[in-house]
Amino acid sequence: MRFRWFGLALASTSFLMSLLLRVFWGELTPFLLKRGVSGSVIGLVGSVFFIGYVIAQLIGGVLADRLGTGFIMGIGLIISGFLNTLYGVLPLSTWVPLSIPIGFFAGFVYAPSVKIIRELFSDILEKAMGIYTIAWALPFMISALIVPPLARISINLVFYVVSLITIASGAVDLVVFRRMSEVRAESVIRALGALRNINVMLIGVGGFFILYMNWVIAYWLYDYLVSSGLGIIYASLAFTLFTIAGLVAMPLSGHLAYRIGAKTMLLMDIVVYSLSGVAIAIMPRMPYALILAVLLGVGRFVTTPMQSSLIAVSVDRKFVSTATAAANTLWQLSGILAPYMTYLLASMYGTKISIVLSSLMLLISLIPYSLVRIR
Secondary structure (H helix, E strand, O other), rough: HHHHEEEEEEHHHHHHHHHHHHHHHHHHHHHHHHHOOOOHHHHHHHHHHHHHHHHHHHHHHHHHHHHHHHHHHHHHHHHHHHHHHHOOOOOOOHHHHHHHHHHHHHHOHHHHHHHHHHHHHOHHHHHHHHHHHHHHHHHHHHHHHHHHHHHHHOHHHHHHHHHHHHHHHHHHHHHHOHHHHOOOOHHHHHHHHHHHHHHHHHHHHHHHHHHHHHHHHHHHHHHHHHHHHHHHHHHHHHHHHHHHHHHHHHHHHHHHHHHHHHHHHHHHHHHHHHHHHHHHHHHOOOHHHHHHHHHHHHHHHHHHHHHHHHHOOOHHHHHHHHHHHHHHHHHHHHHHHHHHHHHHHHHHHHHHHHHHHHHHHHHHHHHHHHHHOOO
C-alpha cells in the first residue's frame, strides 16, 4: 500500500521533469531575446524538440512493455538531462539540432509512467490520475519561480540546474522501479494491436488540438503578458496563479470524474479552456489577467487527468504503455507545429490573434471526444 503511493509520487515527478525540459523555455524567452537570440530560433528549438519527442513515443511505449517501465523512464531522463547541459556549452548554432535528441529521450517517460499508475491503481484510476497529473502543473510554477532569478545570474545556470534535477530523477527511477522492470515481457506484435483501438485514435485526434494550445501557453503566453504591460513580476504572478489553480483543480476533477465520468468532465472543461484562452488574449491587463489566469489554469490542467484516464481504460492493462504512446504521438505532433506556427502568426497578425485562434481551435476537439465509447 505504501509503495503504490510512493510509486505514484515518483511516476508523477518523472513526468514533471520531462515536461520541465520543455516548459522552462517559456520563462527563459524574455532573457534570451534581450541577449539577441531571435524569436525564430526559440520557436524552432521548441518545434524540433517535438520531432524527437513524437518519434520516441511508440519506441518508448513498446520498450516499456517489453523491458520495463523503470528502466526506460530512468534511461530517458538521464540521457535527456545530460544533453540539456550542452545548451550551456555549445554555440547557439547547435541549439536547434540539439533539441531533437533531448526531445527523443524525454519522450520515453510519459507512456511508462501512465502504465505504472494503471498497474498500481486499477481500483481508483480516475482519482490516482487526478493526483498524478499534478505533474502537468508544477513545471509551470517551478519554471516561473526559479528561471527568472537564475537567468539574472546566468542563462547557462538555468540549463545546468534543470539538467541536474532531471538526471537525479532518472537515477531514482532505475532503483525504485527495478522490480517492475522484471515483469515478464509481452509480445511486441500483441502490444501493437492496441493501435487498432478506435478510442485510442479518437483520443489522439482530440488531444492534438488540446496539446496545441498547451504549448502556445508554454512558449508564448508569458512573453505576451510581459510585453502587453504586465511586466515580469505580474506575469510571473499570473503564471503562479495559473499553476496553483491547476494543482487544486486536477485532484478535485479526478474525484468529480469518478462520479460523473471522465468523458463528461473533459467535454465541459474544453469549453472553459477555450473561452478563458480567448479572454486572456483580449484582456491581458490587471486585474483581469490574474482572474483569467486562474480560469485558464483550471481549463488547461483538468484536460490532462481526463485524457490519461480515458486512454488507460481503453485497452488491455498489459499494453497501456503502447496505447498511451500511440495517442501521445498524435498529441505531440501539435508540439512540432505550435511554437513556430504561433511565432509566424504573431509576426503577421500579432500575438493576440494567434492566441485567440489557438483557443478557438480547442473546440474542434469536442467532436472526436464526444465519439469516444467508454467500455
